[in-house]
Amino acid sequence: MTSVVLSLGANLGDRRAALTAAVEAIKPDKVSDVYETEPWGDDDQPTYLNLTLIAHDDNKSPADWLATAAACEATAGRVRDPNRRWGPRVLDVDIIAAFDTAGEPINSDDPTLILPHPRAHLRAFVLVPWLAIQPDAALPGRGRVRDLLRDTGLAADARTLRRLGPLKSTDHG
Ligand SMILES: Nc1ncnc2c1ncn2[C@@H]1O[C@H](COP(=O)(O)OP(=O)(O)OP(=O)(O)O)[C@@H](O)[C@H]1O
Numbered sequence: 001m002t003s004v005v006l007s008l009g010a011n012l013g014d015r016r017a018a019l020t021a022a023v024e025a026i027k028p029d030k031v032s033d034v035y036e037t038e039p040w041g042d043d044d045q046p047t048y049l050n051l052t053l054i055a056h057d058d059n060k061s062p063a064d065w066l067a068t069a070a071a072c073e074a075t076a077g078r079v080r081d082p083n084r085r086w087g088p089r090v091l092d093v094d095i096i097a098a099f100d101t102a103g104e105p106i107n108s109d110d111p112t113l114i115l116p117h118p119r120a121h122l123r124a125f126v127l128v129p130w131l132a133i134q135p136d137a138a139l140p141g142r143g144r145v146r147d148l149l150r151d152t153g154l155a156a157d158a159r160t161l162r163r164l165g166p167l168k169s170t171d172h173g
């Protein structure tokens, strides 16, 4: 069995619909509220809706989770622009961390699936929602999420996130 922490983001089209369809497909154990977040890495694009979730599956390997992520992105109609890194997208599903049955982190340096996600510790839009659903969350190799948000340059970024409430809520964009 693996459990995974996934970060979902959308900043094109019906952002909430894309997130909803993915969450329904993934059937997570816990889902954070939705946050509206400023674009990270490439400023010239619309704001994102982001959430973080925790899921488990007795039969899935990390590679199977990556296939699930890709299937959700394809269903949402994601088209990749090979010339633009961190550009806008209808849906992005990143695997932040994976854990085995004993709760031990699964590490990978295979470029098709790097675990834990190599940029997760730089992204308040991943860590703030994660901490909200798991107060003792720890990013393997980086320490407690609570400490990362308090002790690194992320604290300022964290304050720019706008919490919109649960995904199923009908208010907001
Ligand atoms: N932990 C991971 N989660 C998701 N994809 C990963 C991971 N590690 C490596 N990849 C690979 O990265 C490739 C590019 O992913 P993607 O286009 O979503 O990157 P990105 O979201 O633009 O940037 P970033 O990787 O910084 O989030 C994927 O096809 C996948 O094979």
Ligand SMILES: Nc1nc2c(c(=O)[nH]1)N=C(CO)CN2
Pocket: 008, 009, 010, 037, 038, 039, 040, 041, 042, 048, 050, 086, 087, 092, 125
């Ligand atoms: N706020 C925000 N910025 C991003 C996001 C995202 O999900 N949210 N995803 C990116 C590609 O991984 C690039 N930048």
